Amino acid sequence: MALLEQMRNASGTPETIGLPDNVILDFMSSDNTLIQAIEEAYAKHSQFPSEKLMMAEDDLVKDLQQDYVNFYAPATVNPYVAIAGRGPWIVTSHGAVLHDNGGYGMLGGGHGPIEIIEAMSENHVMANVMTPSFSHARMAKALRKELGHTRGSCPFSKFICMNSGSESMTVAMRICDVNSKIMTGPGGRHEGKPVKLLAIERAFHGRTDRPAQISHSCKGAYDKNLKTFSERDNLILVPSNNVAALQDAFADAEKNGYFIESMSIEPVQGEGNPGQCIDRDFYDEARRLTNENGSMLIIDSIQAGIRGQGTLSVVDYEGFQDAEAPDLETWSKALNAGQYPLSVLGLNERAAGLYVVGIYGNTMTTNPRALETAVAVLERITPELRQNIRDRGVEFVDKLNALAEELPGTITKVQGTGLLISAELEPSILTVVGFDEVEVWCRKHGLGVIHGGINALRYTPHFAITSAEVDLVIDITRQSIKHFTQ
Template identity: 70%
Template structure:
């Protein structure tokens, strides 16, 4: 090891010596030593962890920081309602992080592939943090700013870069991905009123929405209505969902079913307000990519019917194929633009709440002043965060997302062959991928399940699909890091075999 690597490892050991019992053992020491010599962000994270522990000791006292890990986890979150099931909460307390590396309060090191797709730039992206940390005037879209033009220029350069021009004519900024879908549906609502109102081509018809099976489009009310992956919980617990019958579901990439659904709408006399598509599914079927013929059919049918087409790239933007928009996907460069497309997670680097909605001319003309508003919309700090992210996109980064994604899928498939009967399906598009596991012997979610075991042994990962491990690593991931991930997953399979 280099001197710096040796010093960093010594700091990590001192952190462990100061801590109580830990359940999260993290990556093996030999792996940590290996990456300390090749990735400076790991030693930086350890050093920052030491500094942070000192300040936390001053604030909370040595007794709290010396608690056993499980007790500390419970104590820190006691006052908050957690949206998610207890078994899915991370079993450690994150102390510091840089790049793909997390350092826990108890001295474990993890390679993070979770973050719900937000960590494309990794933890602590210096350029992004530097940009957003400047003293920007905090005001919303009602106050003109150079940041508005700065981001617009970058979006217009990125969107349609493979086809020579940007087909989106306007943009709207919100705080979250779910909110951008809400605004999309609000604009579609305006169009639906025109279509079904007096004198409209669908006058008096019942209005419905359309989505793809297993889709996820957000948690707020109308996005939740089109999120099939979460619908059972909503139907069971929410009065407003109990008798609701306004969602048409079609299987992914099934053109015949899509054609039939629109034909049935015409036959039965209802209007499809909007169809939503994820270019790469992120929650219900992680890594599944929309096919060109299905997209073309959706675009044609929505136009024929007078409906709006929304492409939800909140999780897939940049991550899916190294580009922000579906219009630049391989094989889609001459596809007709959707009415609406939304981006968020990679665009804000997980550092500042921001989503961006792109609108074509048709959608832009349907916006009416007064149907929406947002206190923080288009504030300079959020926009500068996105500018810094877009400035980091290079041809080399685009290639890495695509090539490492292919490599990752291939190595998961090789693992499936090496240990047959465990992995039932591998799929991925770029760096959004998943491995579905045999559910009886290898349950993913649970206190003693595969997801938790992986986290305790140094792999940050999140469940998805029916019983899948979902991987959303940073965009600069290396082959050595993929090998590290595969090794932890292999050890998990051995443990549960």
């Protein structure tokens, strides 16, 4: 605590107060990563210019980012400067400590995961898939061990590696485009038909062009501001888990003479409706209809992978172990631990057979540093970690539901699958996004959290989270609601 106090005394007016000192002391006694984070922050603090550190925190935030275009709204920028992080803990330039449940779902290993950073930091030969590497075989072996581990074998025949999750969806949809050309070309089963894409309402699949076309959660902004998006009419949307609507979509395609190129599904929605899991009967019907119509089924596990049920792939979800695998499935985020840009696309034999040399390329594809990062992540998945993801997820949802009962009329919906959880707030009295609204208040008082859904707080904590940490998150959420309603 003395180190934090020295940092506070050597800094300007804080905007983020962070966790109370008594809470910090309690967790220091049980979690060494918090002590590490504070010690590292103190060591770094003295390296920064004093004239910067003595600025008011809100001024420093603006000063440090003044040369950048931020993709996101100003009100959603964190009101602090993070200078150290270990496990779930962040320490700021002005001596505050936060428990991080944000990180856009990529920090399953927490901040500063030692084994992963060590694997990544070795002197790897930096070359792409054009240069054979033992890391290629190590990664493939690790993937095949994880994918299908509940069913005895891996259902994917080939893999492609890219940088971002969005890019893996881009490649998946490009392979679907090849199938479309075959299906709608001369002599094809759907010869001459126009092509449409099928996705789930409120879905998010990335921001590169074709994934953005099927991301309903962002469609309003795209249609309003982008010429090419506003002129498109190629997207069919169905509500999640509505089997009848899914059947109607394919029936309408048959009736009106167009081909559904692909259906994309998040097994657990990560942004538009965080925590919602697909039902087995809905998945099975999507698989049946895509098979029957010559369409491709894409499962987007970029946010749900590992986090959703402690397994990387939907094929290992509880109740899905005997389901037919999708044609394509994408993974990123937790797979790279938020430490090195990597995404992976798994392809079944049909999808792998559709790839044509020349339709895609990537400078960094399958480089050893990225692969060794992912291997280190996969090697850290234990039965105990899988169970913790599931158990703490149930505990999280139960305690949020209890909070909703404790504070009636404030929380309208709680849902979660594993450690991808959300609580929607009553918009007439609680606004999540905005300057000094709920999201920012939580951050200023020690809870790193990100908005999602319509008006929801989205929680994506590290996979080793404890019950004591869950209680901490619930308590700050409680305080934030009371602050705005009492």
